[in-house]
Amino acid sequence: MSKTLLALGSLLPSEMEELDRHFDVIKLWKEEDPEATLQAHKNEIQAILSRYDGKGVTRRMIEALPNLEMIAQFGVGVNNIDLTAAAERGISVTNTPDVLTADTADTALALLLAVSRRVCEADMFVRCGKWLNGAFPLGNTLQGKTVGILGLGRIGQAVARRCAAFDMDVLYNGPREKPDQPYTYCKSLREMADLSDYLILTCVGGPETEKVVDYDILEALGSKGFLINVARGSVVNQEDLLEALYNKNIAGAGLDVYDNEPHIPEALFAMDNVVLLPHIGSATIETRTVMGRLVIDNLLAYFNGEPLKTQVAA
Ligand code: 8YV
Numbered sequence: 001m002s003k004t005l006l007a008l009g010s011l012l013p014s015e016m017e018e019l020d021r022h023f024d025v026i027k028l029w030k031e032e033d034p035e036a037t038l039q040a041h042k043n044e045i046q047a048i049l050s051r052y053d054g055k056g057v058t059r060r061m062i063e064a065l066p067n068l069e070m071i072a073q074f075g076v077g078v079n080n081i082d083l084t085a086a087a088e089r090g091i092s093v094t095n096t097p098d099v100l101t102a103d104t105a106d107t108a109l110a111l112l113l114a115v116s117r118r119v120c121e122a123d124m125f126v127r128c129g130k131w132l133n134g135a136f137p138l139g140n141t142l143q144g145k146t147v148g149i150l151g152l153g154r155i156g157q158a159v160a161r162r163c164a165a166f167d168m169d170v171l172y173n174g175p176r177e178k179p180d181q182p183y184t185y186c187k188s189l190r191e192m193a194d195l196s197d198y199l200i201l202t203c204v205g206g207p208e209t210e211k212v213v214d215y216d217i218l219e220a221l222g223s224k225g226f227l228i229n230v231a232r233g234s235v236v237n238q239e240d241l242l243e244a245l246y247n248k249n250i251a252g253a254g255l256d257v258y259d260n261e262p263h264i265p266e267a268l269f270a271m272d273n274v275v276l277l278p279h280i281g282s283a284t285i286e287t288r289t290v291m292g293r294l295v296i297d298n299l300l301a302y303f304n305g306e307p308l309k310t311q312v313a314a
Contacts, residue, residue, distance in 0.1 A: 003303055004044040006065075009054030011074065011292035018296055023047070028055065043067060047299055052080050053261065053279065059085035070302045072295045075282070076100055076155075077232060078312055079205040086314075093312040094298040096291040098154060100282035105158035107281045108200055108230045111254025112147075112163075114275040115226045116140045116198075121272055140197075140224075140251075143167040148196030150189060150213075151203025151231065152178055159202055171195060174203065189213075193220035198228060205232030213237065218244035226252050230281050233258040242267050245274060256281050 005023035010016055019025050026045070031037040034055070038045075047070040050057050057071055062085045071081060073095040086093050114120055117139040125136050147163045149156045152172040160170045160183055170183040173192045177185040186192035189212060193199055199221050203209050213227070214237040221227060227250060229236060238259045244250045245268075252273035258264050261279055268274055282291060298309050 003046045004041060005047045005049060005299065006038075006041070006045045007049040008057070009049070009051035009074065011049070011295060012289060015289075015292040015296060019049070019299075022296075022300065038064065046070065047072065047302070049074065049295060049299070050081060051075060052077055054080075057081040057086075062086055062089060062091065070094075070299070072298045072302075073312075074291055074295050077205055079232060079234070083312070083314070092302060092308060093314075094295075094302075094308050094310050095312050096294045097310055099290045099294060100287050101154045101158050103284050103287045104155045104202075104230055104281040105162055107256055107277065108155075108159045108202065108228055109162050109166075111228045111230070111256065111275055111277065112142065112198060112200070112226075115228070115252045115254040115273075116142055120275050145169070145197040146171060146195055147198040147200060148173065148186065148192040149183075150174065150192070150199065150201045150235070151209075152181060152183070153202065153204070155230070156200075156202035157181065159200055163200075168198075189217055190220050193217045193225070194222075196221060196225060198226050200228040201231040201235050203231050203235060205234050209235045211235070211237040213241075215240040215244060215249075218250050221250050223248055223251060225250050226254065228254045230256045233261065238265065245271055248273075 002024050006026050006028060008028050026037060026041055028034050028037060042065055045065045046067050048057060049072050051074045059082045062068060062082060068091055071086060071091060071093045073081060076095050076097045078095050081093060122136050125131060146169045149160055149172045151174050163170050171186050171192050172183050173186045173189045213235055218240060242265060245253060254275045256277040257279055268276060294309060301308050
C-alpha cells in the first residue's frame with residue numbers, strides 16, 4: 001500500500017509526477033477546504049513536503065497528524081517548521097542545503113550591484129526616454145568598499161568570496177569567530193554596521209535572529225550605507241527599515257525577503273532607493289530541479305529505510 005504524502009506546495013511538474021508514482025499525494029494548495037482535507041486524511045498522512053512559501057508546519061498541524069514520521073522541506077531554511085514539536089514526536093526533518101548556495105549568493109551580488117550602480121533606475125531611465133535629456137546620475141563603486149556579512153555560513157561564505165573578487169574588504173559577524181576564514185570577525189553587529197558600506201544578511205531566520213537589524217543598526221550603517229537581505233524578512237525590523245529608508249538614514253536597500261511575504265509594504269513601491277525582488281534566491285531552473293531531486297531522494301530514502309541525505313539536526 002502506498003504511503004500518503006501531504007504536499008503543502010509543489011515541486012516542478014515532472015517531479016510531482018514522480019512523487020505521484022511513489023505516494024498518494026494530497027496537494028493541499030489545490031484543495032478548496034484544506035482544513036477539511038487534513039481532517040479527513042489525518043490518520044493516513046505519514047510525510048509532509050513543505051516549502052517556506054507554503055502553509056507553515058505548525059505544532060497544531062504536527063499534533064493533528066498522529067502517524068506523521070517525516071517532513072521534507074524544499075529549501076535550506078526551516079523556520080516555517082516547528083522543529084521542537086517535530087523533535088518531541090521523533091519526526092525526521094530534511095532540507096536542501098548546499099545545492100542552492102551559489103544561486104542565493106549570486107542573488108545577493110545581483111542586489112549589491114543593482115543598488116550601488118542603480119541598475120533598475122538606469123533601465124527605467126532609458127525606457128522612459130530620459131537619456132535624450134541628459135546623463136544618468138552617478139552610482140557608487142564597489143571596489144575598496146567594506147562589506148559586512150551577518151552569518152558566515154555556507155551562503156555567507158559564498159557571498160564573501162564573491163565580494164572579495166570585487167576587491168571589497170570583507171567583515172563578518174555571527175555567533176562565533178571562524179578562524180579558518182580569511183575575513184575579519186566583528187564581535188558586535190553594531191560595530192560591523194558602523195564599519196560597513198554594505199550590510200548583507202545571510203543568517204538563519206527564527207527566534208535567534210528576530211529583528212536584530214533595527215533602527216540602531218541601520219543608523220550605524222549610515223546615510224551612505226546599503227542593506228542587502230537574502231536571509232529572512234524576520235531578521236530586520238521592517239518598520240525601522242521603512243523609517244530609515246524614508247529619512248535617508250541609509251542610502252538604500254536591496255531586498256529579496258520580507259515580513260509576511262508576498263505582502264510588501266506599499267511604502268517601498270514609491271522609493272527609488274530600493275530594489276525589490278520576489279524571494280528568488282534559489283529560483284533558477286537548475287537549482288530548483290536539484291532541490292526537488294533532493295526532496296524526493298530524502299522521502300524515498302526514509303521509506304526505504306536508508307540513511308537520509310540531508311537531515312536537519314533535532
Ligand atoms: C525557498 C529559501 O525555499 O531555501 C530557502 O530557505 O528561502 C528558498 O529557497 C524557496 O523559495 C521555496 O519556498
